[in-house]
Amino acid sequence: xxxxxxxxxxxxxxxxxxxxxxxxxxxxxxxxxxxxxxxxxxxxxxxxxxxxxxxxxxxxxxxxxxxxxxxxxxxxxxxxxxxxxxxxxxxxxxxxxxxxxxxxxxxxxxxxxxxxxxxxxxxxxxxxxxxxxxxxxxxxxxxxxxxxxxxxxxxxxxxxxxxxxxxxxxxxxxxxxxxxxxxxxxxxxxxxxxxxxxxxxxxxxxxxxxxxxxxxxxxxxxxxx
Numbered sequence: 001x002x003x004x005x006x007x008x009x010x011x012x013x014x015x016x017x018x019x020x021x022x023x024x025x026x027x028x029x030x031x032x033x034x035x036x037x038x039x040x041x042x043x044x045x046x047x048x049x050x051x052x053x054x055x056x057x058x059x060x061x062x063x064x065x066x067x068x069x070x071x072x073x074x075x076x077x078x079x080x081x082x083x084x085x086x087x088x089x090x091x092x093x094x095x096x097x098x099x100x101x102x103x104x105x106x107x108x109x110x111x112x113x114x115x116x117x118x119x120x121x122x123x124x125x126x127x128x129x130x131x132x133x134x135x136x137x138x139x140x141x142x143x144x145x146x147x148x149x150x151x152x153x154x155x156x157x158x159x160x161x162x163x164x165x166x167x168x169x170x171x172x173x174x175x176x177x178x179x180x181x182x183x184x185x186x187x188x189x190x191x192x193x194x195x196x197x198x199x200x201x202x203x204x205x206x207x208x209x210x211x212x213x214x215x216x217x218x219x220x221x222x223x224x225x
Contacts, residue, residue: 001090001094001095001123001124001125002090002115002121002123002124003121003122003123003124004121004122004124005122005124006112006122006123006124007098007124007125007126007127008126008127009104009126009127009128009132009196009198009215009218010097010126010127010128010197011132011133011136011196011197011198012128013177013180013181014097014128015042015043015045016042016043016044016096016097017042017097017098017099017128018039018041018042018092018093018097018098018125019039019040019098019099019100019166019167019169019170019173020037020038020039020089020093020098020099020103020107020111020166021037021038021039021100021101021107021163021165021166022034022036022037022106022107022110022111022162023036023065023069023071023160023161023162024065024110025057025059025062025065026062026065027106029106029109029113030113032110033055033057033058033059033082034055034057034082034085034086034110034114035054035055035057035061035065035069035071035076036052036053036054036055036069036071036161036162037051037052037053037055037082037085037086037089037162038051038052038053038161038162038163038165038166039051039052039089039093039166040163040167040170041093041096042099042170045174045177047170049092050163050166051088051089051092052162052163053079053085053088054071054075054076054079055076055079055080055081055082055085056076056077056078056079056080057082058081060073061073061076068160069160069161070160070161071161082114083114083118086111086114086118090115090123093125095125096125097125097126097127097128098123098125098126098127098128099127099128099129099130099169099170099173100127100129100130101129101130101131101145101165101169102129102131103127103128103129104127104129104131104132105129105131108123108127111123130145130148130169130172130173130176131143132198132199132214133173133179133180134148134172135190135199136187136190136192136199137176137179137180137183137184137187138151138176138179138187139187139190140186145159145165145168145169145172146159148172149168149171149172152171152172152175154168154171154172154175156168191211193214193215193219193221195213195219195221196213196215196219196221198213198214198215198219199213199214200212200213200214200221200223201213201214202225209225210222210223210224210225211223211224211225
């Protein structure tokens with residue numbers, strides 16, 4: 001939903017949510033453009049609806065990106081622009097909580113940027129990030145979506161297409177719920193921010209090392225080692 005304020009990062013167990021995933025012309029949200037947006041709506045832990053469209057980015061899709069995603073210039077030639085595609089996603093999601101694998105570090109950066117550009121507003125949906133959850137509850141394993149899917153015996157065919165990645169993320173999250181309900185000793189030992197629940201990271205400051213919240217600048221909690 002469009003709003004004047006961004007949604008909050010949450011760490012609660014959620015049964016009703018919308019998973020979103022983007023494919024883009026590159027990794028830099030300041031310069032690159034979206035070429036695909038997909039979402040799956042989940043009610044009671046089960047997928048009940050999907051939204052997916054290719055997007056015409058108004059620029060050439062490089063060979064390297066096509067090799068990863070399988071999306072080429074001719075495939076998006078007659079696709080909608082991102083303003084149209086993003087409006088479709090916003091209507092599809094409504095005010096539901098969003099989910100994504102690295103949604104905080106990647107997908108939302110593009111979405112926030114373009115909501116501001118198109119409508120002068122931002123996205124107000126609260127959200128959770130399966131990368132952050134996996135770092136908390138599975139601190140000893142790889143946190144890539146493919147590796148996590150393999151950990152849970154989830155098929156990875158079609159990875160790096162947005163709808164397939166949404167479905168993988170949803171299945172990974174439903175498994176992660178078990179880790180969240182019954183955290184391992186390793187998970188209980190992970191240092192977390194008492195204000196927002198995100199990870200604390202050891203940093204070097206003017207007066208020596210300190211733990212700072214990884215939600216900075218949204219959360220400015222710090223403490224001594």
